[in-house]
Amino acid sequence: TGKLVGTFVIKRDGAGMKSSSPINLFASNDEWTAPIMAEVGPDGNVWVLDWYNFIVQHNPTPQGFETGKGAAYETKLRDKKYGRIYRIVPDRPRDTDFQPVNKKLTKVESCYADQLTHPTMQVRLHAQRLLVEHGDTDVVPELISLIEDQAVDGIGLNVGAIHALNTLHGLGVLQDDSSPAFDAVTKALTHPSAGVRLNAVRVLPEIPATLAALQEANVIADTDNQVLLATLLKMSDSSGGKAGRNLSELINDTKILSDRWLKDALTSAAAMHADSFLAAVLEHQQPVDAHSNDLIVRVAEHFARTRPTKEPVSEILTAMAKSSNETRDAIIRGLAAGWPKDHIIKLDASVDSDLQSVFVSASVSVKASLARLAASWSNQSLQKEIAPIVAGFIRRIEDGNSAIKDRIGAANELMQLDSGRVDSAEAIEGLIGPHSPISLSVGLIQTISRSKAQGLTERFARINKTATPALRAEVLRVMLSRPELTTQLLSLIKAGDLHISDLSTQQVGVLSRYPSADVRQGMRDVMQSSGVTISNDRNKLVAAKMPLTERTGDSGIGKAIFTKNCATCHIFKGEGKTVGPNLNGMSVHPKAELLTHILDPNRSVEANYRQYTVLTVDGVVISGLLAAESLTTIEVIDAQGKRHTILREDIEELIASRKSAMPEGFEQSINNEGFVNLLEYLTEHEQFIPLGLEKAANTVSTHGMFSRRDNKHERLILPKWGTIRFNGIPFNLIDPQGTTVNNVVMLNGPNGPFAPQMPKSVSIRSRTSAKGIHMLSGVAGWASQKPSQGKACLIVRLKYADGKAEEHSLVDGQHFADYIGTFDVPKSQLAFRAADGGQLRYLSIRPKRDEVIETIELVKPDHHTAPLVVAMTLEVPGSHVDAKTHETD
Numbered sequence: 001t002g003k004l005v006g007t008f009v010i011k012r013d014g015a016g017m018k019s020s021s022p023i024n025l026f027a028s029n030d031e032w033t034a035p036i037m038a039e040v041g042p043d044g045n046v047w048v049l050d051w052y053n054f055i056v057q058h059n060p061t062p063q064g065f066e067t068g069k070g071a072a073y074e075t076k077l078r079d080k081k082y083g084r085i086y087r088i089v090p091d092r093p094r095d096t097d098f099q100p101v102n103k104k105l106t107k108v109e110s111c112y113a114d115q116l117t118h119p120t121m122q123v124r125l126h127a128q129r130l131l132v133e134h135g136d137t138d139v140v141p142e143l144i145s146l147i148e149d150q151a152v153d154g155i156g157l158n159v160g161a162i163h164a165l166n167t168l169h170g171l172g173v174l175q176d177d178s179s180p181a182f183d184a185v186t187k188a189l190t191h192p193s194a195g196v197r198l199n200a201v202r203v204l205p206e207i208p209a210t211l212a213a214l215q216e217a218n219v220i221a222d223t224d225n226q227v228l229l230a231t232l233l234k235m236s237d238s239s240g241g242k243a244g245r246n247l248s249e250l251i252n253d254t255k256i257l258s259d260r261w262l263k264d265a266l267t268s269a270a271a272m273h274a275d276s277f278l279a280a281v282l283e284h285q286q287p288v289d290a291h292s293n294d295l296i297v298r299v300a301e302h303f304a305r306t307r308p309t310k311e312p313v314s315e316i317l318t319a320m321a322k323s324s325n326e327t328r329d330a331i332i333r334g335l336a337a338g339w340p341k342d343h344i345i346k347l348d349a350s351v352d353s354d355l356q357s358v359f360v361s362a363s364v365s366v367k368a369s370l371a372r373l374a375a376s377w378s379n380q381s382l383q384k385e386i387a388p389i390v391a392g393f394i395r396r397i398e399d400g401n402s403a404i405k406d407r408i409g410a411a412n413e414l415m416q417l418d419s420g421r422v423d424s425a426e427a428i429e430g431l432i433g434p435h436s437p438i439s440l441s442v443g444l445i446q447t448i449s450r451s452k453a454q455g456l457t458e459r460f461a462r463i464n465k466t467a468t469p470a471l472r473a474e475v476l477r478v479m480l481s482r483p484e485l486t487t488q489l490l491s492l493i494k495a496g497d498l499h500i501s502d503l504s505t506q507q508v509g510v511l512s513r514y515p516s517a518d519v520r521q522g523m524r525d526v527m528q529s530s531g532v533t534i535s536n537d538r539n540k541l542v543a544a545k546m547p548l549t550e551r552t553g554d555s556g557i558g559k560a561i562f563t564k565n566c567a568t569c570h571i572f573k574g575e576g577k578t579v580g581p582n583l584n585g586m587s588v589h590p591k592a593e594l595l596t597h598i599l600d601p602n603r604s605v606e607a608n609y610r611q612y613t614v615l616t617v618d619g620v621v622i623s624g625l626l627a628a629e630s631l632t633t634i635e636v637i638d639a640q641g642k643r644h645t646i647l648r649e650d651i652e653e654l655i656a657s658r659k660s661a662m663p664e665g666f667e668q669s670i671n672n673e674g675f676v677n678l679l680e681y682l683t684e685h686e687q688f689i690p691l692g693l694e695k696a697a698n699t700v701s702t703h704g705m706f707s708r709r710d711n712k713h714e715r716l717i718l719p720k721w722g723t724i725r726f727n728g729i730p731f732n733l734i735d736p737q738g739t740t741v742n743n744v745v746m747l748n749g750p751n752g753p754f755a756p757q758m759p760k761s762v763s764i765r766s767r768t769s770a771k772g773i774h775m776l777s778g779v780a781g782w783a784s785q786k787p788s789q790g791k792a793c794l795i796v797r798l799k800y801a802d803g804k805a806e807e808h809s810l811v812d813g814q815h816f817a818d819y820i821g822t823f824d825v826p827k828s829q830l831a832f833r834a835a836d837g838g839q840l841r842y843l844s845i846r847p848k849r850d851e852v853i854e855t856i857e858l859v860k861p862d863h864h865t866a867p868l869v870v871a872m873t874l875e876v877p878g879s880h881v882d883a884k885t886h887e888t889d
Helices: 109-115 119-134 138-150 159-171 180-190 195-204 209-218 227-238 242-248 259-273 274-283 291-306 311-324 327-338 349-361 364-375 382-396 402-417 420-431 437-450 456-465 469-480 483-495 505-512 517-529 538-550 557-565 591-599 672-682
Strands: 006-013 016-026 035-038 044-051 084-086 608-617 620-628 633-637 642-646 650-659 689-690 722-726 729-733 759-770 774-777 778-780 792-800 805-813 827-833 837-846 854-857 864-870 873-877
Touching: 006 259, 006 483, 016 035, 016 044, 016 084, 016 854, 035 119, 044 437, 084 274, 109 119, 119 159, 119 382, 138 159, 138 180, 159 180, 159 195, 180 195, 180 209, 209 242, 227 242, 242 259, 242 274, 242 291, 259 274, 259 864, 274 291, 274 311, 291 327, 311 327, 311 349, 327 349, 327 364, 349 364, 349 382, 364 382, 364 402, 382 402, 382 420, 402 420, 402 437, 420 437, 420 456, 437 456, 456 469, 456 483, 469 483, 469 505, 483 517, 517 827, 557 672, 591 672, 608 642, 620 642, 689 729, 722 792, 729 774, 729 873, 759 873, 774 792, 774 864, 778 837, 792 864
Parallel strands: none
Antiparallel strands: 006 016, 035 044, 044 084, 608 620, 608 650, 620 633, 633 642, 689 873, 722 729, 759 854, 774 837, 774 873, 778 864, 792 805, 792 854, 827 837
């Protein structure tokens, strides 16, 4: 809460407003002064409520204080008796006859009506409120008389008419379009005061007569931008009539297209009258610019999303056939972008010639879109015209001299043109196999999976017979994404054309949890007939395999097993993908613990690693982790690390499992010797062990961290995420995945809205001895911006396995500097510059003992900063660091 009352000057900015604050209206050098409310009083002067408190803060309660009554925290710096009210008057006050509004609801409506012209707005608003609350319509003639007054004051207003208009609206007398009140309001649309015209537009009801009145008064050509904005919004809310024709006249108006508010309002109004608007713009003879085309595309897209019937679509097609201007392409693009996949209509044969005419005259870039629309309109009249286009696409796909991405792009365009064509599917199938580059075959498999032509399952069966292992993996992935293909996949296994061992453990898990009960039962039958059993008693299985942890394996072979079975989801020692938990730092954990997690992944599942299965309206099944979601989409990462962004409107079913996305059953694909080698690789100590901070991380560095989430200067966006090296030391930087994953540890601080909510300490597992602890940290909010002998702002507490502990104090101005710029301090080193001008620093700690460190605790002492820790790496005994380090005792 501020300690002053500002004065803001509001000026026009197109159809909007902008403000500046040239002076303060009320300020004081008394530090107890605390104005908390300022209002214009009934005398026209500003009245200020001064709470007179040293501290004006309610939530959150700072660390170390208690929450008292009314959610305010308890402090002695609060006054209980000196609060006061100020009335601020000019040096030369004008003579004002101060008469409070009569609040008695007796027959004094005309007195209230007189008050609608009072020079003080608060008085006028009270009079308007009392007239509306009393509800007596006898005052309507007086209100009409105020509206008919054509006078305008020195700033272009007629306040009596403005309040009279809003009073009529509040009394509810404007719904009858034959009433004198409605007639008075429509006449006010041409009042000399823009403020009156603005309010007249706003109070008109959303009925057809309003559109007629707006058109008759030609308000759409008003010179005042705010009146025009209100008119466009009123037209978007009003039904009936052919308002689209009037709106189309504005399509090339530079004043509207250059104003963000007016352009959005025109788009909204045109979208609500899309059929008449689109038909009208097709009649224009003048060319339209790029901004106008974008607006037309958006309106056509909205029209398509309303799931229109055949009648308005036929009318637009007829208008397009008669038109010779370039807006046809824009309309086609919009219709194709917005037309729902499941919305099928049947156009009458009478529009065949119109559709053919539009197709012939349309540009090459939109012909494919129009062909797709024709399929949704159950119209076959374009087959003759489409044939040469299909042949052209097929030539591009078969052209071995073209880049593979161009050939795949041509295949995608061909499938978009008409996914039901058998010849298209046959052409694509013929290019998939060992005779083609693997990247081309993989891309074409993804393309052909979208085919609606008959015999798709048979095509995949034929492709699978000659597929290489890499190609077969892609075939299996695509077949698993569609229930009808998944059923065929199980049939191939039963027939012996595929073996269950061709499926990865992740794919077996997907089938075991498939949304279709028939698929799940089919998978159980296949596993039983193949002699594959996944034990339901995971505790018994873990106990049986536990002796493997006592054996020594070959870490080189273990690395190959990790790459084949684990790297698609996990990253370890810089290899793999970050779909599941980051395994960097796992080498400090005992083999027994790691084996338990591998064999029994559901024993302890964090919420963000649970399995989600999505069934789309197109019948596609996607399983994996829920990575992000917005108002309109969700993002799922599958077992191959591929991200799928899915519109919520395309979701048929979303199933959230309580089980881990990591499947059970690895014992079927990895034998005992394999587990011995894998565990050896996972626990093999190297010179450095990056620690995983995922459980300790509590804030996202890619949005504002200290005062406002939208403050870009408070972000810490580093050059890259994942495994990076500084001074030869590897660090693991958690990927925030946009702004969705906590990737930084922030400790408690007294300032701002976020730091007081952070913990005073966090604990990180170590479980190994270390001769050095390297940190990407050394920055904090509200830290020093130059070297100084400050106080400790972070304590690194090492807790040894024998119960003993030691502490290392990191000092503000020595080890730590402010994050917001590249400020240097002597006991840490600049490691990385952040994208917004901030910094991340490097420092290291040397433990005093060689014993096993069980945990590393980051503790915040009593200090005004909010420290950040981004990454930590242990240096194991017996290794040597060649790079320069900044150490602390």
